[in-house]
Amino acid sequence: MTDTLKTYMSRNVPRYTSYPTAPHFSKAVRPADYANWLSSLSPKEPVSLYLHVPYCRELCWYCGCNMKLARKDAPVAQYAQTLNQEIRLLAKQLPDRMSISHLHWGGGTPTALVPDDLERAMQSVRDNFDITADAELAIESDPRTLTDEMIRRIGQLGFTRASFGVQEFDPKVQKAINRVQPPEMVRHSVEELRLAGVAGINFDLIYGLPHQTVATLLETIRLCIDMRPDRIALFGYAHVPWMAKKQRLIDETALPGSAERLRQSQSAASALVEAGYVAIGLDHFALPNDSMAKAAKAGTLRRNFQGYTTDRAETMLGVGSTSIGRTPSGYVQNLSETGAWARSIDAGVLPVAKGVALSQDDTLRGHVIDRLMCTGEVDLDAAALRAGVSQNWYHIHEQELATLEADGLIARRAGRISMTKEGAPVVRVVAAVFDAYLATNIARHAVAV
Numbered sequence: 001m002t003d004t005l006k007t008y009m010s011r012n013v014p015r016y017t018s019y020p021t022a023p024h025f026s027k028a029v030r031p032a033d034y035a036n037w038l039s040s041l042s043p044k045e046p047v048s049l050y051l052h053v054p055y056c057r058e059l060c061w062y063c064g065c066n067m068k069l070a071r072k073d074a075p076v077a078q079y080a081q082t083l084n085q086e087i088r089l090l091a092k093q094l095p096d097r098m099s100i101s102h103l104h105w106g107g108g109t110p111t112a113l114v115p116d117d118l119e120r121a122m123q124s125v126r127d128n129f130d131i132t133a134d135a136e137l138a139i140e141s142d143p144r145t146l147t148d149e150m151i152r153r154i155g156q157l158g159f160t161r162a163s164f165g166v167q168e169f170d171p172k173v174q175k176a177i178n179r180v181q182p183p184e185m186v187r188h189s190v191e192e193l194r195l196a197g198v199a200g201i202n203f204d205l206i207y208g209l210p211h212q213t214v215a216t217l218l219e220t221i222r223l224c225i226d227m228r229p230d231r232i233a234l235f236g237y238a239h240v241p242w243m244a245k246k247q248r249l250i251d252e253t254a255l256p257g258s259a260e261r262l263r264q265s266q267s268a269a270s271a272l273v274e275a276g277y278v279a280i281g282l283d284h285f286a287l288p289n290d291s292m293a294k295a296a297k298a299g300t301l302r303r304n305f306q307g308y309t310t311d312r313a314e315t316m317l318g319v320g321s322t323s324i325g326r327t328p329s330g331y332v333q334n335l336s337e338t339g340a341w342a343r344s345i346d347a348g349v350l351p352v353a354k355g356v357a358l359s360q361d362d363t364l365r366g367h368v369i370d371r372l373m374c375t376g377e378v379d380l381d382a383a384a385l386r387a388g389v390s391q392n393w394y395h396i397h398e399q400e401l402a403t404l405e406a407d408g409l410i411a412r413r414a415g416r417i418s419m420t421k422e423g424a425p426v427v428r429v430v431a432a433v434f435d436a437y438l439a440t441n442i443a444r445h446a447v448a449v
């Protein structure tokens, strides 16, 4: 690794699951704004639905999510009831009964709900929306707490994909992050889900964890490959204890340094490609016949709050506390405190905490960042034409782009930028050149690799 690449890798840059990124959402966006945005949607365009459950039955120390530990069922059941109310409230704001082409349950741990509550919520969705015949219905789960009864129900409800945070199988690493789940436990869940009819299985893996080495990660990958998940996401652990308080329980002295992190990420990526997975974007891998590999090949891959996605809907409706919604007019984020979120819904008011109305400049820059993150290249002139702005718009970034080119991270031809092989791991740094908001908030983000 060159010193130049090392310097770029240590930069704090966003993950760009949206643009503008969530820290730039403001309270100026009110429920009435979101209601207007929703009522102006085209009823013919399918939307996607994201349902958030902030509860978990176990606490993982590496976790950066806004979650609550659910020791009892009652608060989770109450939350599930309010979710159903919110689904009805959202549907009322829409211009007509709309179709859903993509549905995702995330968290937290959505399977912290009891099976009957999950079924009632899915019924609320079906009562208020049409789910297209080829829709993807996905749910995140935790193998430590997923019951066979829940697996059967997930199958009966027509889910097409389930994802698990596997992270790392080494017992010492699992203990250091408080996520103990032996391979047999994960294998059991995967096999039962497949028997229940859930064809798509996703695993998340993490490198850069305490006590983790290239050897432990490669052994984890060997065990994963044996279970043949359709998709594997490989993320770098972002140690930000000043933001994620749970991470204060992690022994910082056991964390690998940046050179070791890069070795882990590169060794893991090579092992996955050797095993027949297609590398997608910054951190995903999929079997060649998986829809994500096909979308990457066709250039239709997108990015949203879950990372890379095959979801092509322009609108995502977020349901649940903290969830983020997106329409062509802007982003909104729901209230994160579950009590305030529920009170707003009880009062018949969309539980919007903040958001951002998209300007023409936001849409243009968002498109450029999305293309770089999803395909590793972008045609800046074509982006200008699409947005109806002057082709000169990016010349203010000329100096930064020239430096990135001289350092071998990007190649430029006419108005087109492509990531080089060396630059690919730091695509976020290149995307950040086009981020008009970044300078004000740089310290909040994790390092680039």
Ligand code: SF4
Residues within 6 Å of the ligand: 055, 056, 058, 059, 060, 063, 064, 065, 067, 107, 108, 109, 142, 165
């Ligand atoms: S990593 Fe997942 S299961 Fe663990 S505490 Fe965070 S949200 Fe819950």
